Amino acid sequence: MTNNKTRKELEFALRERSSEHEDLIKSLQNCSRRDFLKVSAKFATMAAALGVIQPHGFQLVNVAHAADSPGAAPEVAFRFAYMSDTHLYARGMDHRFARAAIKAVDDLNALDPQPDFVLFGGDLAQLGRADELDLGYQIIKEIKAPVRMMVGEHDWYLDLGEKWREMFGEDHYSFDHKGVHFVVLNSVVEKDFWTAKGYSPEQRMAIVSGLDDNRQSPFEVGEEQRDWLGQNLAKVDKGTPLVIFSHSPLYKLYKPWNFWTDDAEEVQALLKPFATVSVIHGHTHQLLTNRIGNIHFHGMLSTAWPWPYAPEGLPEYTVQMDRPDPFNQFDGCGDGSVAVRGNGRIDKNYNFWAQSPRTVSAEQLDSGVLKSSGGYKGASY
Numbered sequence: 377m378t379n380n381k382t383r384k385e386l387e388f389a390l391r392e393r394s395s396e397h398e399d400l401i402k403s404l405q406n407c408s409r410r411d412f413l414k415v416s417a418k419f420a421t422m423a424a425a426l427g428v429i430q431p432h433g434f435q436l437v438n439v440a441h442a443a444d445s446p447g448a449a450p451e452v453a454f455r456f457a458y459m460s461d462t463h464l465y466a467r468g469m470d471h472r473f474a475r476a477a478i479k480a481v482d483d484l485n486a487l488d489p490q491p492d493f494v495l496f497g498g499d500l501a502q503l504g505r506a507d508e509l510d511l512g513y514q515i516i517k518e519i520k521a522p523v524r525m526m527v528g529e530h531d532w533y534l535d536l537g538e539k540w541r542e543m544f545g546e547d548h549y550s551f552d553h554k555g556v557h558f559v560v561l562n563s564v565v566e567k568d569f570w571t572a573k574g575y576s577p578e579q580r581m582a583i584v585s586g587l588d589d590n591r592q593s594p595f596e597v598g599e600e601q602r603d604w605l606g607q608n609l610a611k612v613d614k615g616t617p618l619v620i621f622s623h624s625p626l627y628k629l630y631k632p633w634n635f636w637t638d639d640a641e642e643v644q645a646l647l648k649p650f651a652t653v654s655v656i657h658g659h660t661h662q663l664l665t666n667r668i669g670n671i672h673f674h675g676m677l678s679t680a681w682p683w684p685y686a687p688e689g690l691p692e693y694t695v696q697m698d699r700p701d702p703f704n705q706f707d708g709c710g711d712g713s714v715a716v717r718g719n720g721r722i723d724k725n726y727n728f729w730a731q732s733p734r735t736v737s738a739e740q741l742d743s744g745v746l747k748s749s750g751g752y753k754g755a756s757y
């Protein structure tokens with residue numbers, strides 16, 4: 377499979393679908409509240425007739441309410457969805473991780489209206505093998521919406537990204553969508569710890585994927601990419617909302633598990649001049665919320681397994697998800713969507729497969745209510 381064209385094809389699809397969504401949004405914005413509710417009711421009736429359950433994140437009626445209420449959060453301008461951390465082994469479509477990934481694809485394809493695009497949050501493969509990445513491609517190519525890819529360490533450290541880049545293109549890039557500047561980073565760059573020690577590619581991959589393995593270097597964005605990011609952002613107006621996708625959280629949470637980006641402060645400094653910044657990351661496999669100054673951080677769920685919360689350092693903005701049942705494969709796992717409001721602030725929807733859905737809103741983070749009502753209790757794990 378030659379996938380050099382994949383990125384271009386996906387971007388083409390994104391441009392086409394963006395104009396469709398813009399037309400839809402315009403027509404919804406221009407209709408009266410009464411007409412809007414009629415349209416919403418029609419959607420609900422159609423969904424019921426088709427046996428489609430409308431995902432929790434897509435509450436069209438709330439948009440109408442927001443427009444009607446002075447002082448309320450601005451309307452939702454658009455939505456995108458995500459799936460992340462599938463960790464596929466090359467054991468066919470019947471392996472439980474493949475079935476979980478297919479379940480996420482089914483969720484995404486059932487969203488009505490469809491998201492403008494889907495972010496894949498990294499760790500498509502488990503051991504970085506070409507046959508694992510190929511299996512992943514076979515699964516995610518069924519996603520109807522355009523897909524934006526991000527790399528994780530499990531995709532990278534067998535061949536240092538050779539196969540992944542051949543399939544999906546550059547590991548860092550940016551794009552603009554409906555007034556928001558998006559940047560996708562490779563945040564799992566490590567300094568060369570393997571050459572001097574003579575580690576094989578398989579040993580290198582095993583070391584990087586382990587927890588509490590201090591033979592590896594910490595993740596970082598790295599100087600080369602930071603320079604690129606600085607130049608990229610120099611062209612963007614400081615009032616333009618930014619959404620950054622990184623695999624590891626762009627802050628320092630817990631180093632022994634690599635819930636950590638070593639040059640986080642330097643990357644944050646590049647983001648600081650912008651009024652509205654959201655970072656969406658994978659890797660931690662859990663509901664995770666943080667705020668550092670103007671930057672909001674949200675973790676994505678994994679489809680494969682949930683990690684426990686780190687024994688220390690959990691941000692006080694995180695209201696913990698329920699402790700998953702280890703005998704239920706899908707508990708603690710899921711996918712989700714992100715609503716981008718007209719002011720560029722985002723609300724993060726967690727579509728848990730075996731727990732109640734949760735939304736973490738920009739308003740909650742801005743007001744600090746999460747900090748006072750939740751935060752790290754240290755008792756769940």
Ligand SMILES: [Fe+2]
Nearest residue numbers: 461499528659
């Ligand atoms: Fe992962």
Ligand SMILES: [Fe+2]
Nearest residue numbers: 499528529659
């Ligand atoms: Fe990861």
